[in-house]
Amino acid sequence: MNSPATAKPRVAVVFGGRSSEHAISCVTAGAVLDALDRERYDVVPVGIAPDGRWVLESDDTDRLRLTSAERLPHVDGERASVQLLREEGHTDLVVTEASQPPRALGQVDVVFPVLHGPWGEDGTIQGMLEMAGVRYVGAGVLASAVSMDKAYMKVVLEAAGLPVMPGVVITRREWERDPDVCRERVAALGFPVFCKPARGGSSIGISKVHDASELDAAVAEAQRHDPKVLVEVSAEAAREVECGVLEALDGTVETSMPAEIRIGGDHEFYDFAAKYLPAEHTALDVPADLPDDVAARMRELSVRAFEAVGGEGLARVDFFVLPDGRLVVNELNTMPGFTPTSMYPRMWEASGLGYRELVDRLVQLALRRGTGLR
Template identity: 55%
Template sequence: MGEKIRVAVVFGGRSSEHAISCVSAGSILGALDPDEFEVIPVGITREGRWVLTSGDPSQLAIEGQKLPEITAASGELVALNQRELIVLDPAHGSSALASVDVVFPALHGAYGEDGTIQGLLEMSGIPYVGANVFASAAAMDKEFTKKLAAAEGIPTGAYVVLRAGQELGEADRQRLGLPVFVKPSRAGSSHGISKVHDWSELDAAVATARAIDPKVLVEAAIVGREVECGVLEGEAGGAPEASLLAEVRVVGGEHEFYDFEAKYLGEDCQYDIPADLPPHVTARVQELATRTFTAVDCAGLARVDFFVTPDNEVLLNEINTMPGFTPLSMFPRMWAASGLDYSKLVSRLVRTALRRGTGLH
């Protein structure tokens, strides 16, 4: 047998999605075949320190309402120097830990899914799983996702962007109507999202979103079904591939929409895989999913989310370049239903990243 592939799984991070990143990483760490891969688990604290952790998946799981967190006490401090991880020991000096063949950045949200760590890895010449710098940044920013989609003729709902200091004008209120959703432009896991039923609620909703991101989107509410599609970069550089679809249904009375608590802390959601849609609608969602993947210049993987209206119109909601990655998350579940189980999915992503390498493509 040849040498094992050394994979650094990087997780945690400075964003509001720190805990969900830890949960995703725990599943990835458990899925990497030790006969094929040597795994280096690297957590990033909320302050931005890199820590060599134990990699114990049980320490990265949600326990009841308690969310996992990486702290400076989680392990030894490390730094990245080109392809080497360096252990930082104030008492005995720095020492090289290991060279890294590929990084799996299981980071969600800002400072990870937005092109920042991708830029660092590009400069270090280390292959990594997922989208490049531009695609990561464009997909993280919902404003520019919508603009790129519009340029490719991919339909989206009506929206308005409020930059710092801007307010929603009367003409836009008339155009959007009520209710509207107010959300940070550059966040995920439904953090900072509010549903506004009366314009008197708008200021508070904007303040909630701006606590995460000064740029805010106000979107017209779309009556319809929430449908998701997983997309993988084609093997050997082929066309992107679409999974079976999933439909998300919020069934509990406590949640008006698919918010953070409904996603991760409660039992008020049901998921249908494959989604019960007419064949032509399924095909339309899959087509738009792969077109969105290409429009944003994605690589590796993405989960693309849509609304399907009562008259079967398909509208893009958003694209996630590093979606939730537990075996219960929608992206792995859609691919499992499509015939690619979790461990094979993780292995394929790592090998795709190695084949692609870094630099312009």
């Protein structure tokens, strides 16, 4: 814990990052910073600029709000640099400014990494924090890495007996060496398909491919964000329903009421604009209108998916409910969208756990959990 002079645990909220989800991470951070109880915690906002530079960010959360696709919030990379410095028995936050000697902010007790996408949600920062001996919120290295890579996640979930949509992986090398073979593998799935970055999120770089003539452009768009592309069968006429998973302080795993996303208007699927920008055609039903047995089955599969990847802390498990009533796991997110209006907190609100209580639970879980093998 922190020093006796500063009895409150110090929580560093780390956000931004190098991925294409930089702006969404900033939005999430603003909500978490507002929710953390300053009477209980010493809170430090730490931003990672798009070039990877760590800075001591402003505590002004108004600048982290998302108001339009043309004005995306971002980390100010010109601010004072921040480093984690490992000392004997503890790790300090050290600030460096031009023409000034380094100054220590003191020991960091917990990092809340609200990073989305590669270089944050994929096990990289988790590995760094493990090496530094700093506790952190959320999944560990392996669960983060497996869940970020949708291709490997499907392998793990399928091996655990969980239902997933059929798909194929196209690497940049395969596409450059023999694109015709790649096209044949996709055609064997049957159209329509979805083409997406294997290690992306927030629906960035995703295209629905209705026939073979649209495939090349879709692969190119996905490769703008990730050289590894996942192509999956489209779950036609399926309902998109999600379920929250959360560890309790006693180590048991709880699930929220499921919630459904209904898309209309010009959105053919749950794309970036439908997720994050105000839209009259996107409806979120919390809780979802599901038969009791289907909801119970979904909650059971959510726990199984969480345990299959070795999840810790929290996760959001996304499902397709097929027209015949079957459930298919679409993906598992170890750091889901986390604003008060995001699906994960809204599901827990409907289940009796408010946003501030949810944030506090996650910090308390991290404080109780050590680093290293467990």
